[in-house]
Amino acid sequence: GMLEVHWDIDSTSSELARRIPVLDDLSFVLAEAQSAGRGRRGRTWLSPPGMNLYLSVLKRFDGGFASLSGLSLAVGVMLLRALAELGIRTPGLKWPNDVLAGNAKLAGVLVELSGEYSGPCAAVIGVGLNIRLPDTLHERAGQPITDLASLMGGDPPNRNRIAAAVITELAEGLVAFERHGFAAFADDYAANDLLRGESLRIIDPRGEYDATGEGVDERGALRVRRANGEVSIVDSAEVSVRKA
Ligand code: ATP
Structure with a gap:
């Protein structure tokens, strides 16, 4: 795969989606800022420039959409594994696509599929991870949001280290998902499931x-x-x- 970094882009997932036919598997696009970052069902992912992570990866699958149930949950587990490597163990997972810390949204996952139900298909997986948000963003989000800087007393790990850990976990994790599906992530999901018993x-x-x-x-x-x-x-x- 390749790894590309943009200053400003509409959306890292849109950029990959435009280039699905020509890109290698496990191609990554990162951006400093997004002008049209997306959540589910047309919602906005606020993506100011500064110190956050906006990243998408293209992963092809032979088995079609039918083989991809649980993918967004598995990506959440991959994010928690990357954060744990950096010494950050507080966040948990809210079904189906959020990473929360203390009830506030720290990161989000957006999985978008194209191709066939039971043949070749492609997933474009977007990740937004808040590292240091401007104060003004909190009121615009419409729900509690947080960042690594707040979780770590103002001193988050270096952003390049965070990006490297996330990219490594995604590259390994997506291959594991291709081989074993959600089963390879089910125990870690259960151990970090913030909704169980709630x-x-x-x-x-x-x-x-x-x-x-x-x-x-x-x-x-x-x-x-x-x-x-x-x-x-x-x-x-x-x-x-x-x-x-
Ligand atoms: P659902 O449970 O249906 O997925 P959601 O509120 O988690 O609902 P998403 O589509 O996952 O929705 O994410 C988009 C929402 O995330 C936005 O509507 C906004 O409330 C919130 N949001 C937007 N930007 C950020 C950000 N940078 N960090 C955290 N949360 C954000």
Whole structure:
């Protein structure tokens, strides 16, 4: 693969998506700032210049989308492994795509797929990791957000070291995911699952309800216990989960 660093770009994932046909597997694009950083379902990932990480990687898979369930959770585990290597062990995972520290969002993962359901396909995986946010960003986020500088008393690790650890974990982790799927990440996910045992609000376009987090299944779908005792499986891209 290759590794490319841009000063300013619309979105690192958009850049990879435009070049899927010509890029090698495990190509990485990083940027100092993004003018149109994305979250799920058209939401914005605030991406000011300064000291944050905006990074995307292209990974091809032969087995199609059908083989990729749990990928965004596995990427969350890869991020936690990279942070742990740097001595940062406080963050945990909020299904399906957030890294939180003390209820505030530290990093986000965005997986976008193209290709076939059961043939060759490509995943563009975007990661935003806050290292040092401008103060003005907090009110714009609409939810609690945090950065490594706040978690580490103002003194986060060098950004190049953070980038290197994340890139190394992604390159290794995505190959492990290709071979073994979510199974290679399930134990680490469970050990860092911030929703297990918590009272949750499940925001499903077909109707909202309250439930208790019961971990994830072997495909990475969320298991929740509803008030009537029944366990439901939540795995739609349209669903959001909040702590109640
Ligand atoms: P869901 O649970 O449905 O995924 P979400 O709020 O986690 O909801 P995402 O699409 O994962 O949504 O991420 C986008 C959201 O993240 C934005 O709407 C904003 O609230 C928040 N956000 C935007 N920029 C940042 C940032 N730099 N750091 C942390 N959080 C951010």
